[in-house]
Amino acid sequence: MSATILVVEDEPQVQELVAVNLEHAGHRVLRASSAEEAEAAIRAELPDVLILDWMLPGESGVALARRLRAAERTQSLPILMLTARAMEQDKISGLEAGADDYLTKPFSPKELAARIKAVLRRRAPELADDVVEIAGLRLDPAGKRVTADGKVVELGPTEFRLLHFFMTHPERIYSRTQLLDRIWGDHVFIEERTVDVHIRRLRKELEPTGHDRLIDTVRGSGYGLRKA
């Protein structure tokens, strides 16, 4: 599992502590020391997870969380609050402001990594490294392996990510724009027809075992994956 994680923390040593542990767990870590810097970083690139301190110079973390939840682009961004405010009332306020999880300082880096994994599994299962299996099609994100009825299927990296996304979000149709945002990353300007090309390649690789029938095309709408 590898996700892009933005750490918003004004104490440089705590920032370093979080960063080194998450990098070791295989994530890419971006850093910010204030709500303002965090917003700039999010404008440049939408991270997969946000780790947010409550007490920041200037605008507080809770206020930032509330604003991110209100904005369309960031409303489903997973937020984990990491703060020294340990009172029950604080936790409630933090969660009510829109945090997905709340961890108090001092914390165990291992626990932080585990909680990030849990948040990702809920919010963005395509980023977690759990093996998924649908109708004889089996995808192992850690081993980067796909098998269909036990036979290995060779996929390019983009087709692999596409299939992983579909298998973790079955029975839903996604538009080309949505797929571009979720798989190629947002703020990436690629022609929508690129999606069609990769869908065609994916279908072709799944054809020998007949699993290509799982990929749904809805004309004018987009693509999805059926469970059977």
Next chain:
Amino acid sequence: MALAVGLAAGALWGWVFFGAALVAVVLYNVRLLALIIRWFARPLPEDLPEGLGTWDELLRAIHRHERNAARNTQALSDALVRFRRAAQALPDGVVILDAENRIEWCNDTAAAHLGLDPRADLGQPIANLVREPAFVEYLAAPEPSTPAPILVPLGMDTVYALQIIAYGEAQKLLLSRDVTQAERVETMRRDFVANVSHELRTPLTVLVGFLETVRELKLDPQRVRDYLGMMQDQASRMHRIIEDLLTLSQLESAPPPAAERVRIMPLLERVRADAAALSAGRHTITLDARPEFDLLGSEAELASAFGNLATNAVRYTPAGGEVRMIWRAGAEGASLSVEDTGVGIAPEHLPRLTERFYRVDRSRSRETGGTGLGLAIVKHAVARHQATLEVESKPGAGSRFSVQFPPQRAVPAERVSAS
């Protein structure tokens, strides 16, 4: 009499006279009765009609009774007035409510607390006048008859404790007390505890976190050394916070400092040397002092206060800047000023500078190893010597902190024999 008239003037005249007398008596009685009945409409003891014979006795009895009743009434109404005066004089607000929570009476304090008109609002349901939802809910709560008081914020940042006490038949007393000051102290105490826990949590996070990191992850030796260095930093930060907290709590609770002679020159020299050590050559630190007067007080507390002012000046002055310590003393008192050419303080921060853990710039405080308690210590130490702390500052131009001691704290220095 009729008999006498009868004997003298014959039976007929006797009868006539007898009859006339009878009529007169009946008329008299009827008239007196009418007067008494009329009197009962307004029974003032002094207006009671007078009568003859048995009437006299009866009327006297009535008169006595009335006088007693009037006296009792007067005594009762006097008692009521006294009671209301007493209730009026209570430091707490008192409102008497009837079974429907209508105001029967309130004292002026309650009127002021709750915004009531002690005359015009009588008979009004209190919930129409005090509309704070918490209070309305409290008033409507069925049981217990004497619930614990609730705190209700009313008006501009004032907090009242309101309590209902049931008495008599379904009547209630509503007591109000201004607890703004007590609440403020309590809030400060709570904030302080929360702040201490926050201030200690941050270094503890670094310590605990890197301990686990160094133990669990495979890191190159240089990184491990860096992390151990950070842990060391934070351990000493925690140590400094704890030391300062102890100093503060001693300053708060210890008896007033003894008025011992404190030899000022060696003390200021030591403070200057400590500041120079912290500066490590990055600042020019000068001491301008005349040795004619010493101070009376606690050497340890004064050293702590002066030391904090000097190290603050070093911390908040960029390299190349200047820190001046100026000591002036005479019969009119003494003063120590610490001036710097540092970053200065914006005016909005000045009133809060001596609050515990108040920092103008968190990251600078962190970098320079400040605990956020230095000026709180200065404030306490100085106040224990009846001295005052004054701060002048301009952002970008530097700051001046001066401590002014009253005349009784300054004493002529003992003559040191020339050697």
